[in-house]
Amino acid sequence: xxxxxxxxxxxxxxxxLNHLLLIMLGLSCILxxxxxxxxxxxxxxxxxxxxxxxxxxxxxxxxxxxxxxxGVFISAxxxxxxxxxxxxxxxxxxxxxxxxxxxxxxxxxxxxxIIMGVVVFAYLFNGGLIPWFLVIKQLRMLNTLWxxxxxxxxxxxxxxxxxxxxxxxxxxxxxxxxxxxxxxxQILLYVYLPISIPALATLTLFGAVxxxxxxxxxxxxxxxxxxxxxxxxxxxxVIKMDMNEFMRNPEDFGLYSDRSLRAAQTLxxxxxxxxxxxxxxxxxxxxxxxxxxxx
Amino acid sequence: MMEAxxxxxxxxxxxxxxxxxxxxQLWPLxxxxxxxxxxxALLSYYPMYGITIAFQEYKPALGFAKSPxxxxxxxxxxxxxxxxxxxxxxxxxxxxxKILTLQFCAVILALMLNEVRRQFFKRTVQSMVYLPYFLSWxxxxxxxxxxxxxxxVVNQLLLRLGVTEAIIFLGNNRTFVPTLIASHLWQQVGWxxxxxxxxxxxxxxxxxxxxxxxGAGRFQRIRYIILPGILPTxxxxxxxxxxxxxxxxxxxxxxxxxxxAVYATSDILDTWIxxxxxxxxxxxxxxxxxxxxxxxGLILIVISLRLxxxxxxxxxx
Numbered sequence: 001x002x003x004x005x006x007x008x009x010x011x012x013x014x015x016x017l018n019h020l021l022l023i024m025l026g027l028s029c030i031l032x033x034x035x036x037x038x039x040x041x042x043x044x045x046x047x048x049x050x051x052x053x054x055x056x057x058x059x060x061x062x063x064x065x066x067x068x069x070x071g072v073f074i075s076a077x078x079x080x081x082x083x084x085x086x087x088x089x090x091x092x093x094x095x096x097x098x099x100x101x102x103x104x105x106x107x108x109x110x111x112x113x114i115i116m117g118v119v120v121f122a123y124l125f126n127g128g129l130i131p132w133f134l135v136i137k138q139l140r141m142l143n144t145l146w147x148x149x150x151x152x153x154x155x156x157x158x159x160x161x162x163x164x165x166x167x168x169x170x171x172x173x174x175x176x177x178x179x180x181x182x183x184x185x186q187i188l189l190y191v192y193l194p195i196s197i198p199a200l201a202t203l204t205l206f207g208a209v210x211x212x213x214x215x216x217x218x219x220x221x222x223x224x225x226x227x228x229x230x231x232x233x234x235x236x237x238v239i240k241m242d243m244n245e246f247m248r249n250p251e252d253f254g255l256y257s258d259r260s261l262r263a264a265q266t267l268x269x270x271x272x273x274x275x276x277x278x279x280x281x282x283x284x285x286x287x288x289x290x291x292x293x294x295x
Numbered sequence: 296m297m298e299a300x301x302x303x304x305x306x307x308x309x310x311x312x313x314x315x316x317x318x319x320q321l322w323p324l325x326x327x328x329x330x331x332x333x334x335x336a337l338l339s340y341y342p343m344y345g346i347t348i349a350f351q352e353y354k355p356a357l358g359f360a361k362s363p364x365x366x367x368x369x370x371x372x373x374x375x376x377x378x379x380x381x382x383x384x385x386x387x388x389x390x391x392x393k394i395l396t397l398q399f400c401a402v403i404l405a406l407m408l409n410e411v412r413r414q415f416f417k418r419t420v421q422s423m424v425y426l427p428y429f430l431s432w433x434x435x436x437x438x439x440x441x442x443x444x445x446x447x448v449v450n451q452l453l454l455r456l457g458v459t460e461a462i463i464f465l466g467n468n469r470t471f472v473p474t475l476i477a478s479h480l481w482q483q484v485g486w487x488x489x490x491x492x493x494x495x496x497x498x499x500x501x502x503x504x505x506x507x508x509x510g511a512g513r514f515q516r517i518r519y520i521i522l523p524g525i526l527p528t529x530x531x532x533x534x535x536x537x538x539x540x541x542x543x544x545x546x547x548x549x550x551x552x553x554x555x556a557v558y559a560t561s562d563i564l565d566t567w568i569x570x571x572x573x574x575x576x577x578x579x580x581x582x583x584x585x586x587x588x589x590x591x592g593l594i595l596i597v598i599s600l601r602l603x604x605x606x607x608x609x610x611x612x
Contacts (some may be wrong), residue, residue: 005411011513018407019416025404026423028481032438034449039441050451088469098331101324109324118332122339125593128585129565130572131345131359132338138358139337154334212433216547220573238437239526239551259441266437273429280429281422284489 033270040064040263047257063256063264072225072233072245073265079145080230083209086151091207092200095158100188102159103166123156136221147221148229152211158203165199166192202283205276212272234269238262302350318381349583370581377566379584390543392476394536402483402529405491408516424485436551439478440530441463471557479548487532494528495521531603541565541592564588 006015031054038056039047046057067073102119106112126132132151141147169192177187193200218232236242243258344359349369351362373379404424411417427435442449443464450461464474498521506516536543546565553561564584572581 006513008512012515015410018410022411022420024415026420029423029427029485032442035442036438048446050446050448051450089520093334094331094334096459097327102449104324109321111325115328115332118335122335124596125343125397126339127342127345128582128589129568129577130582130585131342131348132347133573134345134578135338135342137542150334154331154338159331176361178320184320184327188327209429213429213433214433215433220569231431232531234437235433235551239433241440246335262437270430270434277422277426277429281425284425 003224033267036263036267039266040260040267044254044257044260047260060256062252063260064268066246066256066261067264067268070245072228073230073268074082075226075270076230076233079148079227082213083145083148083214083229084208087152087211088204090149090153091155091158092204094154095162095203096188096193096200098154099159099162099166100184100192102163103169105271121155123160131219142221143223143227145227148211148214148217148227151217151221152214154209155210156206162196162199162203165196169195184254198283201279205280205283208281211272230269234265237265340460346582346586348579349586351579353578353582365579369580370587372580373583373587378562381559382562382564384565385560385567386541386544389472389475389545389549389561389563390540393470393479394533394540395541395547396480397478397483397487398529398532398536400480401487402491402522402525404484405488405495405525406521407494408488408492409521410517421485423494424488426485427482428486430482430548432551435478435482436548439474439552443474463511465552466556468557468560471553472560475545475552475561479545480551490528490532491525495524498524527607531607534599536605538596539592540595541588 006012034054035052038052038054040063041056041057041059041061042052043060045050051057098119101109102112102116104112127135136142136147136151141150173191173195174187177191182190213231214229215231215235218229219235221229222232237245241258241262243261245262331529347359348362350364350366351490352365352368353359357363402502408417408420408456411420441447445461445463449464450458453462464470480564502520503516505539506520511519541564544563544565546563546569549561549563550569553566565588568585568588571577572585
């Protein structure tokens with residue numbers, strides 16, 4: 001395209017404004033976290049006096065010490081790690097196992113459309129929160145780690161995405177394997193899965209983020225302090241403003257404020273997301289345009 | 296005399312024979328679906344059966360099957376309750392405002408990003424604006440409560456700019472819903488551009504060049520070629536969003552930001568069901584409200600999928 005026409009006055013002004021607006025928008029997404037970081041490293045007088053904006057005032061790292069000393073925070077962290085690892089693995093196994101047969105046509109697999117109907121109806125309609133909760137209670141999952149893993153094990157939207165991805169695998173590969181005497185287990189394992197690694201990575205990452213960020217299930221399904229996941233615990237601290245878990249020695253009363261303590265916990269919770277963020281970003285577009293449209 | 300053979304029976308027999316012949320090969324496919332079907336049976340379809348308690352007076356000791364039937368009593372209670380109409384209205388208002396503001400701004404942001412010619416700058420901005428999408432509403436809610444409080448950094452800045460009184464953004468009905476919509480927009484707008492950016496890459500470059508040769512300036516090209524180019528995507532997204540209207544109000548966000556002072560404008564169906572149903576143990580009434588929500592939701596999504604199937608070649612399954 002002709003570069004000259006970007007040099008007109010109107011064009012120049014537009015470009016400058018456009019860049020400025022984009023910078024401001026971008027910063028608005030980062031600065032709240034920077035503010036939190038500054039707050040978490042500031043001392044009591046600075047934090048409560050509203051002196052902190054983007055840089056720590058009278059630096060102290062005592063809040064992070066306090067967070068690490070709080071037994072519930074640490075156990076909640078490990079519960080979240082566990083549910084993320086086990087939960088995401090289980091999710092992927094279930095999703096792969098159901099999407100592969102569903103990617104066949106009804107001629108290849110008689111009854112495929114009936115099963116698809118069962119899946120789609122469950123995607124479009126549900127019993128609502130109360131019956132769902134009562135069923136989990138009846139299945140004796142309440143207050144066990146399973147309550148954080150099993151109910152989330154079959155995200156139906158992922159099934160639809162994965163199925164559509166499998167459908168685009170060239171049929172010739174499968175036909176050749178069948179002639180060579182491969183079973184469908186082998187075809188799934190050695191033909192379909194290796195080709196689908198980008199899709200699998202996408203769904204795994206998004207599944208893991210979903211597990212890490214989940215808080216509602218921990219709130220209504222778990223009562224035991226040792227089994228509370230991190231986001232649920234964080235809710236009692238930063239939303240309910242309940243600081244009972246953090247005992248204060250009289251001597252460090254003046255050292256840090258509750259606001260700094262809350263900021264520190266929020267940031268520790270965000271760190272794992274920030275770690276996987278570059279990978280998430282790489283799979284963004286494939287994730288959202290994978291097979292269908294919306295995530 | 297020979298028995299008349301209907302074509303349907305022949306087809307059926309042929310199919311059965313074929314299936315039987317192929318079964319040694321096919322059985323793994325049927326085994327693979329079993330775990331998911333068990334999951335669906337226990338955690339999707341069994342709860343659907345649990346909807347029966349909407350027509351009962353649920354007693355935890357008696358369970359779904361044996362609680363006493365009360366017909367449509369719960370639905371009558373619901374319709375007579377002015378709160379129901381209020382939360383219904385709140386749900387529609389919040390969801391609609393969120394959908395429209397988000398998609399409007401996402402289109403604009405996508406156009407803005409599309410006009411950036413420095414790839415490095417574009418990618419940097421993108422990785423900044425996508426970030427909030429991956430943070431939970433616990434984290435975002437905590438950040439907002441901290442920053443928007445009466446002694447938070449936002450009010451500090453406003454005071455310095457000459458505002459005389461601190462604004463309690465999340466504490467009054469005038470500002471709560473706008474704050475809700477704005478923060479939702481902030482969290483989602485980057486992410487929502489992805490589809491539009493994808494659509495923009497498929498705009499015909501030759502068309503743009505031809506327009507340039509014919510004397511169309513930069514803004515005319517945006518107005519007459521690029522914008523119409525993403526219009527189908529916008530329509531598709533709006534259609535899907537309105538199909539999921541009852542989810543769009545945003546349970547996670549509302550539950551973590553609202554408080555009794557703003558129930559009048561911010562209490563939505565989902566938060567009410569949680570509060571009254573689970574915390575208040577009014578299981579049957581809340582299930583009835585949930586059923587209305589699910590049925591209306593089903594109708595909306597079916598309409599939207601039909602519309603999409605009719606006007607595009609895009610198919611979900």
